[in-house]
Amino acid sequence: MIQDKEGIIWIGTYSGVSIFDTESSIKHYKAGPDEDYLLNENMVHGIYEDDEGYLWIGSRTKGVNIIDRENNTSKSINMENNNVIQSNTENNDIIKSDMINDITGYKDFIFVATDGGILRIDKKTRKIKNYSVEDGLVNEAVKDIMVDDKGYLWAGTINGLSIINIE
Numbered sequence: 001m002i003q004d005k006e007g008i009i010w011i012g013t014y015s016g017v018s019i020f021d022t023e024s025s026i027k028h029y030k031a032g033p034d035e036d037y038l039l040n041e042n043m044v045h046g047i048y049e050d051d052e053g054y055l056w057i058g059s060r061t062k063g064v065n066i067i068d069r070e071n072n073t074s075k076s077i078n079m080e081n082n083n084v085i086q087s088n089t090e091n092n093d094i095i096k097s098d099m100i101n102d103i104t105g106y107k108d109f110i111f112v113a114t115d116g117g118i119l120r121i122d123k124k125t126r127k128i129k130n131y132s133v134e135d136g137l138v139n140e141a142v143k144d145i146m147v148d149d150k151g152y153l154w155a156g157t158i159n160g161l162s163i164i165n166i167e
Contacts, residue, residue: 004049012044017057029057029067038067038074046103048110050123056110058100064112077121094128095119096140106147106166113142118155120166131155137162 001011009020016030016039031039039057046058055067063078078098096116104111112119117140118131131153132140139159146154151167 002047002049004055005053010047010049010055012047012057014043016042017044017047035073038072039065040076040078045100046113048103048105050105050110056103056105056112058103058112059098061099063095063098064100064103094130096130096132101143102145104145104147106151106153109166111145111147111153113145113155115141118142118145118153118164131164136164 001009003009007022009022011018011020016028019027019029021027029038031037031042039059041059041062043060044057045060046056048056050056053069055069057065057067059065063076065074065076067074077095079095095114097114099115100112101115102113108122108124110119110121110123112121116130117137120129120131122128131137137155137157138161139157141158142155143158144156147166148154151165153164153166155162155164
């Protein structure tokens, strides 16, 4: 659940995303068969609004949806379709899991906690890096993430806490 810059409340549920505008209405984003539906799955496990107003929505088993509210469109990033955001990558096995658990951001980066590590998406260069055990995670099944004001990424995994300096 987040409250965006305009005061609208976004709640991720197992039935999509519910949007509560305290001034006027309730709206829902859901998964469906055509482009009128902005999600690729209804089970939502993370929502983050970036500085440009895009919503990054993590699904339970189908990756990340990026919603452009101004144009009412969305794009997906997942193991089959990771070229939407990236023009090149920092390693070949970039997205190891479409099971998204949490999403946050810091400066020009979006961080996505998955069951296969943490994705760092650079919005400017369109590169994706996957943080794994080799980068300091105690386990790649990451359930919660946050970035503190000193530039440290805190990751709660199924085997304990990891802290990575991302500056």
